[in-house]
Amino acid sequence: MTQATALAHILLTPEEMGKADQYAIQHGTPGYTLMLAAGERILEYTLRTHPLSKTIGVLCGPGNNGGDGFVVAKRLRSLGKKVHVGLLGDPSKLTGDAAKAFSDWPGKITPLEAFPFDNCDLLIDALFGAGLSRGLEGTAAELVGRMNAASAPIIAVDLPSGLSGRTGKAEGAVVQATASVTFFRKKPGHLLLPGREFCGDVIVGDIGIPQTALTQLEAQLHENHPDLWRAEFPSPSLTGHKYSKGHALILSGSEFATGASRLTAKAALRTGAGLVSLCGSADALRIHAAHVTAIMLRPAETASDLKDLLDDARLTTLALGPGLGTSTDADEKLTIALRADRRLILDADALTLLSQREDASFAALKALNEPAILTPHAGEFKRLFGDMSETSKVEEALEAARQSGAIIVYKGADTVIAAPDGRAVINTNAPPCLATAGSGDTLTGIITGLRSQDMPAFEAACAGVWLHGEAANVLGPGLTADDLEDGLKIVLKKRFGGSGET
Ligand SMILES: NC(=O)C1=CN([C@@H]2O[C@H](COP(=O)(O)OP(=O)(O)OC[C@H]3O[C@@H](n4cnc5c(N)ncnc54)[C@H](OP(=O)(O)O)[C@@H]3O)[C@@H](O)[C@H]2O)[C@@H](O)CC1
Ligand SMILES: Nc1ncnc2c1ncn2[C@@H]1O[C@H](COP(=O)(O)OP(=O)(O)O)[C@@H](O)[C@H]1O
Numbered sequence: 001m002t003q004a005t006a007l008a009h010i011l012l013t014p015e016e017m018g019k020a021d022q023y024a025i026q027h028g029t030p031g032y033t034l035m036l037a038a039g040e041r042i043l044e045y046t047l048r049t050h051p052l053s054k055t056i057g058v059l060c061g062p063g064n065n066g067g068d069g070f071v072v073a074k075r076l077r078s079l080g081k082k083v084h085v086g087l088l089g090d091p092s093k094l095t096g097d098a099a100k101a102f103s104d105w106p107g108k109i110t111p112l113e114a115f116p117f118d119n120c121d122l123l124i125d126a127l128f129g130a131g132l133s134r135g136l137e138g139t140a141a142e143l144v145g146r147m148n149a150a151s152a153p154i155i156a157v158d159l160p161s162g163l164s165g166r167t168g169k170a171e172g173a174v175v176q177a178t179a180s181v182t183f184f185r186k187k188p189g190h191l192l193l194p195g196r197e198f199c200g201d202v203i204v205g206d207i208g209i210p211q212t213a214l215t216q217l218e219a220q221l222h223e224n225h226p227d228l229w230r231a232e233f234p235s236p237s238l239t240g241h242k243y244s245k246g247h248a249l250i251l252s253g254s255e256f257a258t259g260a261s262r263l264t265a266k267a268a269l270r271t272g273a274g275l276v277s278l279c280g281s282a283d284a285l286r287i288h289a290a291h292v293t294a295i296m297l298r299p300a301e302t303a304s305d306l307k308d309l310l311d312d313a314r315l316t317t318l319a320l321g322p323g324l325g326t327s328t329d330a331d332e333k334l335t336i337a338l339r340a341d342r343r344l345i346l347d348a349d350a351l352t353l354l355s356q357r358e359d360a361s362f363a364a365l366k367a368l369n370e371p372a373i374l375t376p377h378a379g380e381f382k383r384l385f386g387d388m389s390e391t392s393k394v395e396e397a398l399e400a401a402r403q404s405g406a407i408i409v410y411k412g413a414d415t416v417i418a419a420p421d422g423r424a425v426i427n428t429n430a431p432p433c434l435a436t437a438g439s440g441d442t443l444t445g446i447i448t449g450l451r452s453q454d455m456p457a458f459e460a461a462c463a464g465v466w467l468h469g470e471a472a473n474v475l476g477p478g479l480t481a482d483d484l485e486d487g488l489k490i491v492l493k494k495r496f497g498g499s500g501e502t
């Protein structure tokens with residue numbers, strides 16, 4: 001993930017953003033110049049989206065976020081808008097660039113008690129941004145409540161006030177924005193839930209911070225995008241054959257639980273695995289036989305049968321969990337899978353089984369030649385790694401990756417993919433219609449298909465999650481997990497079919 005294009009998708013925590021600001025200042029751009037540029041970006045967005053707004057309320061806070069508010073207020077007034085400015089806090093306590101922006105504001109300050117929310121056709125929230133240090137309460141919370149209750153749309157400066165840019169969480173009141181204009185790069189809080197729901201549209205404005213600030217920061221968190229992994233995405237070669245695209249083995253559930261593993265197998269084949277085999281009891285395979293054609297069936301009643309099957313070194317990639325069950329037999333098969341040292345993708349029941357082991361088999365996972373991929377949803381994550389919800393979902397996933405030595409795909413509407421070496425990605429393209437039975441089984445299959453074609457584990461996980469979201473987007477509401485395979489076909493052809501559309 002070293003391509004220059006990946007730089008566009010970097011996410012910065014507020015702390016890293018502070019360092020980027022400082023970098024720009026040290027390299028010759030005064031802080032006030034950055035603030036003027038920030039104000040200008042908000043102005044541009046405001047005029048573009050609300051050109052007819054005549055009366056605009058700007059609520060400024062005690063720090064530099066408030067400073068941005070004074071700057072945009074002055075510019076709006078110079079364009080003939082009626083602008084009311086409110087200030088939370090004591091003007092005499094403003095310092096630095098915020099104090100300068102305040103003194104440059106040519107109008108008066110409207111007392112908050114008398115602020116004419118009902119007369120404003122647009123509000124600008126410049127109360128708190130990167131410097132939020134605790135949940136909003138008291139006067140600040142009350143003010144946020146009044147802003148949210150007003151009918152005017154709200155444009156948030158940098159972040160909706162009250163929202164943590166690092167975690168996407170709010171410990172107290174938070175502004176419900178129509179849009180958020182942030183600077184240089186998005187912050188994790190714009191994408192993680194519940195933050196994403198408070199931000200509205202997120203616009204990133206250039207305020208003159210040089211790109212070299214990013215190299216200095218060594219930021220390792222990105223928003224998921226094909227630019228991050230396109231170079232590693234499998235591309236068919238003219239001389240290729242099915243064995244060069246890998247043979248994936250999917251463990252089936254029992255006779256009455258075959259559907260999940262079938263979804264996984266079909267998605268793996270559709271994503272380009274050269275061969276896919278389902279393995280399990282004869283009873284289960286008879287059910288599969290009534291549904292699949294291109295997928296092969298390999299009997300393995302017991303763990304020992306599975307071990308024998310895995311003597312075939314061409315079975316490079318192994319997925320287990322969907323529909324597997326949590327019986328002793330399933331647990332024994334998991335043990336064999338961990339010892340077989342294949343490219344492993346563990347989901348669903350395999351994760352539950354891991355969590356029931358004393359050490360969750362992290363030592364076995366760490367001993368693998370190539371990192372396994374674990375795809376827990378929130379419940380499975382907690383069972384495996386305990387409750388770490390004090391931090392952000394990104395920090396939780398990174399800690400889990402470090403503990404297990406595996407790539408973690410922490411699922412949800414804001415799926416986070418994390419690697420033990422500190423890389424992490426937040427996925428944002430998944431529509432709510434993906435919350436349907438079996439869609440996770442399909443995701444496991446997509447990742448399995450990519451792994452079997454030699455895509456490195458972290459990149460395969462990121463690509464798989466993105467393809468999953470995109471497949472759902474082309475289908476839209478009403479999709480079931482069975483349909484995702486069709487969506488996948490469309491996305492693969494359109495985005496990776498050589499037409500250069502990606
Ligand atoms: N740096 C730059 O060059 C540039 C920065 N830019 C802009 O600056 C913003 C960051 O500015 P910032 O660092 O001053 O923080 P900001 O969000 O205004 O809040 C800090 C103030 O709020 C207070 N406070 C915090 N939490 C509170 C709470 N719960 N309840 C009550 N008070 C609370 C806190 O007080 P304290 O925590 O010390 O008690 C302090 O007084 C950034 O988002 C962007 O918009 C752009 O202009 C581009 C150039
Ligand atoms: N509200 C949502 N918006 C977008 N994606 C979602 C949402 N809810 C779930 N998903 C995605 O759908 C999939 C569900 O997986 P999982 O919970 O394992 O379900 P199942 O076990 O039924 O397959 C995951 O990839 C998850 O990220």
Ligand SMILES: [K+]
Binds near residue numbers: 065125128157159
């Ligand atoms: K704000």
